[in-house]
Amino acid sequence: MPTEVPALALEDIRVTFVSQDGQRYTALQDTTLRVAPGEFVSVVGPTGCGKSTLLNVAVGLLQPSAGSIRVFGQSLSGLNRKAGYLFQTEALMPWRTALQNVTAGLEFRGVEEKEAEAKAMSWLQRVGLTGFGGRYPHQLSGGMRKRVALAQTLILDPQIILMDEPFSALDIQTRQLMENELLELWSANRKSVVFITHDLEEAISLSDRVVVLSAGPEAHPIGEFPIDLPRPRDVAEIRLTPRFLELHTLIWHAMKAEVLKSYAQQQKQ
Amino acid sequence: MPSSRSSKTLRLWQLALFAGILAFWYAATSPTLLPPIYFDNPHKAAFFFGEPLKVVERIWVWFSSGSIYPHLWVTLLETALAFVIGTVLGLVMGLWLALSPTAAALLDPYIKALNSMPRVILAPIFGVWFGLDIASKVALGVTLVFFIVFFNVYQGVREVSYTVLANARILGASDRQLLRHVYVPSAMSWVFASLHNSVGLAFVGAVVGEYLGSSRGVGYLILQAEGTFDINSVFAGIMVLTAFALLLDWMVTLAERRLLVWQPRGGETEKI
Numbered sequence: 187m188p189t190e191v192p193a194l195a196l197e198d199i200r201v202t203f204v205s206q207d208g209q210r211y212t213a214l215q216d217t218t219l220r221v222a223p224g225e226f227v228s229v230v231g232p233t234g235c236g237k238s239t240l241l242n243v244a245v246g247l248l249q250p251s252a253g254s255i256r257v258f259g260q261s262l263s264g265l266n267r268k269a270g271y272l273f274q275t276e277a278l279m280p281w282r283t284a285l286q287n288v289t290a291g292l293e294f295r296g297v298e299e300k301e302a303e304a305k306a307m308s309w310l311q312r313v314g315l316t317g318f319g320g321r322y323p324h325q326l327s328g329g330m331r332k333r334v335a336l337a338q339t340l341i342l343d344p345q346i347i348l349m350d351e352p353f354s355a356l357d358i359q360t361r362q363l364m365e366n367e368l369l370e371l372w373s374a375n376r377k378s379v380v381f382i383t384h385d386l387e388e389a390i391s392l393s394d395r396v397v398v399l400s401a402g403p404e405a406h407p408i409g410e411f412p413i414d415l416p417r418p419r420d421v422a423e424i425r426l427t428p429r430f431l432e433l434h435t436l437i438w439h440a441m442k443a444e445v446l447k448s449y450a451q452q453q454k455q
Numbered sequence: 456m457p458s459s460r461s462s463k464t465l466r467l468w469q470l471a472l473f474a475g476i477l478a479f480w481y482a483a484t485s486p487t488l489l490p491p492i493y494f495d496n497p498h499k500a501a502f503f504f505g506e507p508l509k510v511v512e513r514i515w516v517w518f519s520s521g522s523i524y525p526h527l528w529v530t531l532l533e534t535a536l537a538f539v540i541g542t543v544l545g546l547v548m549g550l551w552l553a554l555s556p557t558a559a560a561l562l563d564p565y566i567k568a569l570n571s572m573p574r575v576i577l578a579p580i581f582g583v584w585f586g587l588d589i590a591s592k593v594a595l596g597v598t599l600v601f602f603i604v605f606f607n608v609y610q611g612v613r614e615v616s617y618t619v620l621a622n623a624r625i626l627g628a629s630d631r632q633l634l635r636h637v638y639v640p641s642a643m644s645w646v647f648a649s650l651h652n653s654v655g656l657a658f659v660g661a662v663v664g665e666y667l668g669s670s671r672g673v674g675y676l677i678l679q680a681e682g683t684f685d686i687n688s689v690f691a692g693i694m695v696l697t698a699f700a701l702l703l704d705w706m707v708t709l710a711e712r713r714l715l716v717w718q719p720r721g722g723e724t725e726k727i
Contacts (some may be wrong), residue, residue: 247621265624277622281640281717290636291626324719342626 231399474560547606596660
């Protein structure tokens with residue numbers, strides 16, 4: 187699809203951090219990532235390779251040192267208003283109930299309270315939290331808080347959804363449940379997704395395409411693998427199919443050298 | 456967590472201890488009960504330490520005749536005003552300085568200096584500036600309350616979780632909405648953490664102010680009693696003040712429970 191305008195295009199991104207004592211650290215170098223409308227792309231790579239940095243650039247929280255970001259062909263300045271962001275760590279406002287957290291985005295946009303609440307109720311139902319609207323985040327389990335965060339992001343109907351290892355803190359059963367629910371929500375209303383993870387199995391079972399980043403510093407994509415597994419998928423079952431194992435071997439082979447490199451660097455420090 | 460039975464036992468022991476202290480006080484100061492052990496005159500112990508029965512009687516007379524109400528009212532009014540004004544000022548200044556690094560850098564040494572200054576010493580100056588009526592006591596209370604609230608708000612705003620803040624911005628919050636929906640609620644939890652302290656200090660400000668120069672208030676009553684060596688009235692005044700300090704503290708606890716429902720409390724394990 188070369189003629190189609192990508193939903194998100196990061197071109198030749200370079201991110202160099204300068205610490206207060208003048209030390210430079212280049213997290214990303216020559217990174218290009220294009221995501222088509224409705225495409226589910228996962229980015230995998232060893233720990234500390236700048237995956238989160240990439241996402242922070244895409245959402246506009248971080249200005250790249252060089253390179254350009256285009257959102258549906260428009261050059262990005264400031265925050266990316268077309269994007270929703272699901273954080274790895276807790277991002278819910280602890281002083282708001284689950285329902286109030288879900289309505290937050292609509293409230294900020296000046297949507298009338300009743301309308302926002304009705305919409306939030308239906309989203310809570312969609313993520314399986316009917317009857318939990320009045321609870322505060324600390325009264326919910328980790329999995330439930332992720333569901334609230336998911337509803338909080340999706341209620342605004344973003345064209346691009348950026349996810350930064352959203353399920354990494356969950357236990358394996360809850361995680362697979364959430365992954366299936368994510369796929370279900372996504373296939374009902376296909377948006378562009380950039381899903382960051384260090385878990386290759388998660389990446390393959392969810393995505394249309396897997397991008398492998400090299401070990402940092404100066405991380406850059408070293409491989410792209412289209413995932414031709416049929417949809418709809420069940421993330422637990424699809425892991426047992428021969429094609430999945432083939433893809434896994436192929437991508438793991440590409441990743442292995444980088445993981446070892448990253449490990450060796452950590453040993454040195 | 457102690458069970459309700461053991462907490463009841465504990466409460467009984469606390470009452471018993473209180474009764475024991477009163478009994479000891481009574482026995483040691485009564486001119487007729489024990490032979491004088493330390494003092495040569497049997498009335499000297501009562502002169503220095505008062506007598507519990509007379510103290511209770513004095514409190515009873517104050518409340519039954521109603522003569523203490525105007526004094527109590529003035530002291531509580533000063534406390535409430537100092538508390539409210541100090542808290543609002545601390546909140547506004549704390550938010551402002553925490554969100555404006557330039558102003559914070561500029562004012563930093565002055566804030567530190569003002570905070571380290573023994574501010575009780577300002578009471579006579581306030582007396583000169585604001586007169587001997589309630590305004591000077593309120594001013595003293597405000598200087599005490601302000602810094603507690605200010606430092607807590609300042610800290611609270613600077614410790615807002617980066618993720619919560621970034622998330623709210625991505626969800627579309629404007630700067631004003633960030634202030635209202637993220638910074639203020641986050642700072643409020645720190646303000647509440649300091650509320651017990653600030654109510655207590657507002658009270659201290661009122662009483663110390665009265666003690667140093669006034670014509671009304673419980674601090675004034677105590678000062679008058681001291682002037683005539685009426686030790687029983689002094690102790691009666693101290694007891695009334697303590698009781699009301701406890702009452703204020705209890706009211707703060709109630710307000711806290713109400714407004715901070717979103718915070719997990721120790722021992723609460725409700726999770727589904």
